[in-house]
Amino acid sequence: MLRPEYPIETARLTLRPFAETDFDALHAYQKLPEVARYLYEGPREPAETAEALERRIARTSLEKAGDVLVLAVVLRETGELLGEVNLCWLSESNRQGEFGFVFNPAFHGNGYAGEAAVEMLRLGFDGLGLHRIIGRCEARNTASARLMARLGLRREAHFVQNEFVKGEWNDEVVFAMLATEWADARP
Template identity: 80%
Template sequence: MLRPDYPIETARLTLRPFAAHDLDALYAYQRLPEVARYLYNDPRDRAATADVLARRRAVTTLERAGDILVLAVVVRESGALAGEVNLGWISEQHRQGEFGFVFDPAHHGRGYAREAAVEMLALGFDGLGLHRIVGRCDGRNTASARLMAGLGLRREAHFVRNELVKGEWTDEVVFAMLAEEWAARPRV
C-alpha cells in the first residue's frame, strides 16, 4: 500500500491529488487534438473531462494491484496546472508498475515532465517497493520516448503495428527500469 505524503514538492513543482477547481485547466488541455494524438482517447469535451476528474479525485492512494494514481502537476511559481503524472500498480506478486505523463503543450520544453516523472518513479520504487516499472508510448511519440530514455529507462521493445488506435495501426515502444537501476542511477 502507498499513501503519499501530500503535497509532493520538487524544485519547481507541486504534485497533489486533483481537486474540483482543476476542471477548467484540465479541460483546457484535454480538449486539444495534439494532446490526445498519441493517447487512446479522443479530445474530451467538458462533460467527459469532468467524469475523468471525478475518477482521478477518487484515488489518492495505491491500495492494491490494479489501482492507478494520477496526480496534478502544478507550477508552484504561477499556480498553473501544467499536466499530470500517473503510477499504476500492475502486479503485487511480481512487484510491477507502470508510469506515464500528459502535459499541456503550453508547458512543454521546460523540464516539468521530467521533474514530475522522477517523483512518480520514486513513489513506485521507494514508496511501494516495486521491482520493475515500465513506461509505454506510441512509436511516433518521440518526445515521450526521449524523456523516458533520459530518465534512465531502457528501451526494451518496439512492437510494430500492434494496436489499432483510432482506426489506425500504431507501433508501441516499451521502456523499463528495475529497482537496482533506480538505486544506481546518477543523481542530478
C-alpha cells in the same frame, strides 16, 4: 500499499491530488487534438473532462494491484496546472508498475514532465517497493520516448502494429527500469 503524504514538492513543482477546481485547466489540454493524438481517447468535450476529473480525484493511493495513482502537477510559483503524472500498480507478486505523464503543450520544453516523472519513479521504487517500472508510448511519440530515455529507462521493445487505436494500427515502444538501476541512477 502506498498512501503518499501530500503535497509532494520538487524544486519547482507541487504534485497533489486533483480537485474540482482543476476542471478548466484540465479541459484546456484534454480538449486539444495534439494532446489526444497519442492517447487512446480523442479530444474531450467538457462532459468527458468532468468524468475524467472525477476519476482523477478518486485516485490518490495504491491499495492493491490494478490501482492507479494520478497526480496534478502544479507550477509552485504561479499555481498553474501543468499536467498530470500517474503510477499504476500492475502486479503485487511480481512487484511491477507502470508510470505515465500528460502535459499541456503550453508548458513543454521546460523540464517539468521529467521533474514530475522522477517523483513517480521514486514513489514506485522507494514508496511501494516495486522491482520494475515500465513506461509505454505510441512509437511516433518521440518526445515521450526521449524523456523516458533521459530518465534512465532502457528501451526494451518495439511492438509493430500491436494496437488498433482511432481507426489505425499503432506501434508501441516500451521502456523499463529495475529497482537496482534506480538505486544507481536516482537523481
